[in-house]
Amino acid sequence: MNLVNLESVSHSYGPKPLLSDVSLGIEAGDRIGVVGRNGGGKTTLISVIAGDLKPDSGRVTHNRGLQVATLSQGDDLDPESAVRDLVLGGRQEHEWAGDAGIREILANLLGDVDLNAPAGSLSGGERRRTALARLLIGEHDLIILDEPTNHLDIEAIDWLAGHLSGRRSALLVVTHDRWFLDAVSTRTWEVVDGSVERYEGGYAAYVLAKAERARVAAAAEARRQNLMRKEIAWLRRGPPARTSKPKFRIEAAQELIADEPPARESVELVKFAAARLGRTVYDLEDVTLHAGGPGRGPQVLDRATWQFGPGDRIGLIGVNGSGKSSLLRLLAGTVQPDSGRVVRGRTVRLAHLSQELGELDPARRVLESVEEVRKYVQVGKKEWTASQLLERLGFKGEAQWKVVGDLSGGERRRLQLLRLLMDDPNVLLLDEPTNDLDIETLNELEDLLDGWPGTLILVSHDRYFLERVADRVVALLGDGRLSMLPGGVDEYLARRSSGRALSARAASGSAPVPDESAAPAAGDGAVASGLSTKEERELRKELSRLERQLDRLSGREAKLHAAMADAASDYGRLASLDAELKEILAEKDTIESEWLELADRLGG
Known part of the structure; x- marks a missing residue:
């Protein structure tokens, strides 16, 4: 059934045409992701489709009785109203508390929010999650979401993707989160130069299709095509699920990447980073840290010991409030x-x-603001001017002469990041660097970081960016430790899910942690997982053994990184150490798989 039709729709903002003679339709069950440059017309398109904006010309037709729900980038929450009333409306407690779907939405989006609090007391992130929860609790024919992942952590984004995929509503979503696009979309629309280009599949399919069109048409500008080829190479080497949905022929696109090298020359970058940094970057020795200062606020680290070495590219993850930003501030020296x-x-x-956006002189021009730091910088093997880097991050032509005070939040974010890179650092601490960046700018930033030699520690809710830029994932799991996760984000989500299951069972009293001194013999009773008490006790012992093995392997891994830094000028030795490191990582991966299997049995 056709839900919405656009016929020859055009709309301009001032002299700039955002939509030019656009005709398209949305059918029941469609799941469409919308991409394009910031300011290119994405929000205009979805506002026209929702009926919130009347186009300059053309016709928009909604199916009779169509129920549309829209999440915009702002909200209309009454500051005096309680969260409970805004989200649940007039539902009585027995009504919503008995609805598993509503309970799930509240638990995953508002679990840390006081439902009796007035909306005016909420933070920006809490307001965003409140508005999203209110929308999801309703039943709709078409859901339109504008940047729904803003203010959500990786775990909440994973939940939201699963939730939306399970709904019957048609979905239209604008997002820069490429992992989320792949998870929820079966079609992709690109808003570019006033038109809407349509592709089958999510983000991975969209990238491959664009490369195929560029190859056949031979019209793509050389540097952009090279960036796209690198992006495809990374996608094709990644998890198979990323490319499982394309319905078009990809053999021709594969030809583009037949001889494409890896996105990064890891050994070369480690060697270069070691030459710039030496052996020691950061060593944490028996560190205890609280988020609010000594003894105040949540505990982040509890007598933790860790080493960040030269050339490490680490993605740091954890739930909101776990202390990721506090850890970065500890490394930066702004907290003790x-x-x-x-x-x-x-x-x-x-x-x-x-x-936080750093102090920028609002009276300076964009180019002047960068050149006052440095006019040239070496990134990898190439020297870049301030103007060239500005162009790569979206400041093209006259935009470089805009006054800083007139920039949007996203533009100021890009400018701040570029000023940091121009200062030629050898250690980068990046806290949510993708905020307000569109996909094309993210591609450019990823390409810049591919050639940047140094130690990188990244906090990001953008799963695609994190997996693309970081080589390893480290998590704050709430136990006061830094935990290496060879399985990356998937392992993190599995651990979190297993932990929640075990906590829920303990809270309900259905599966207490066994006491070996008082445990009954096999057959004396079974826990909620279907295991006997003895079987569960044995599984927990095995889990502990595997965790000790992982700790030992992590220690060997840290020593190998240090040895690689010492052998930076000895290519033969470096290659041997790199081979040994890969063996250790493979062994860790095997043990982690065993750990996850056992944890799954315990959390069944």
Whole structure:
């Protein structure tokens, strides 16, 4: 059934045409992701489709009785109303509490929010999640979401993707989150130069299709095509699920990447980073840290010991409030640990991009603001001018002469990041660097970071960006430790899910942690998982054994990284150490798989 039709729709903002003679339709069951440059017309398109904006010309037709729900980038929450009333409306407690679907939405989006609090007391992120929860609780024919993943952590984004995929509503979503696009979309629309280009599949399919069209038409500008080829190469080497949905022929696109090297020359970058940094970057020794200062706020680290080495590219993940930003501030030296010691290498030249926009002179021009830091910088093997880098991050032509005070939040974010890179750091601490960046700019940033030699520690809710840029994933799981996760984000989500299952069982009293001194013999009873008490006790022992093995392997891994830094000028030795490191990582991966299998049995 056709839900919405656009016929020859055009709309302009001032002299700029955003939509030019666009005709398209949305059918029941469609799941469409919308991409394009910031300011290119994405929000205009969805506003026209929703009926919130009347186009300059053309016709928009809605199916009779169509129920449309829209999540815009702002909200209309009454500051005096309680969250409970805004989200649940007039539903009585017995009514919504008995609805498993509503309970699930509340638990995953508003689990840390006081439902009796007035909306005016909420943070920006809490308001966003409140508006999203209110929308999802309703039943709709068409759901339109504008940047729904803003203010959500990786775990919440994973839940939202699964939730939306399970709904019967048609879906139209604007997002820069490429992992989310692949997870929820079966079609992709690109808004470009006033038109809407349509592709089958999610983001991975869209990238492959664009490359195929560019190859056949031979019209793509050389540098952009090279970026696309690198993107495809990474996608094709990634998890198979990313490319499982394309319905078009991809053999021709494969020809583009037949001889494409890996996105990064990891050994070469480690060697270069070691030459710039030496052996020590950051060593955490028996560190205890609280988010609010010594003894105040949630505990982030509890007598933790860890080493960040030269050339490490680490993605740091954890739930919102787990202390990721606090850990970055600890490394940056802006906060001090409760106890323990943070050893910082003498050659460390740090750049820290926080979530707050840094001080920028509002009277300066964009180009002047960058050139006052440095006019040229070496990234990998190439020297770039300030103007060239500005162009790569979206400041083209006259945009480089805009006054800083007139920039949007996203533009200021890009400018701040570029000023940091121009300062030629050898350690980058990036806290949510993708905020307000469109996909094309993200591609450019990823390509820049591919050739950047140094230690990178990244916090991001953008799963695609994190997996693309980081080589390893480290998590704050709430136990006061830094945990290496060879299985990456998938392993993190599995651990979190297993932990929640075990906590729920313990809270219900259905599966207490066994006491070996008082445990009954096999057959004396079974826990909720279907295991006997004895079987569960044995599984927990095996889990502990595997965790000890992982700790030992992590120690060997840290020593190998240090040895690789020492052998930076000895290519033969470096290759041997790299081979040994790969063996250790493979062994860790095997043990992690065993751990996850056992944890799954316990959490069944």
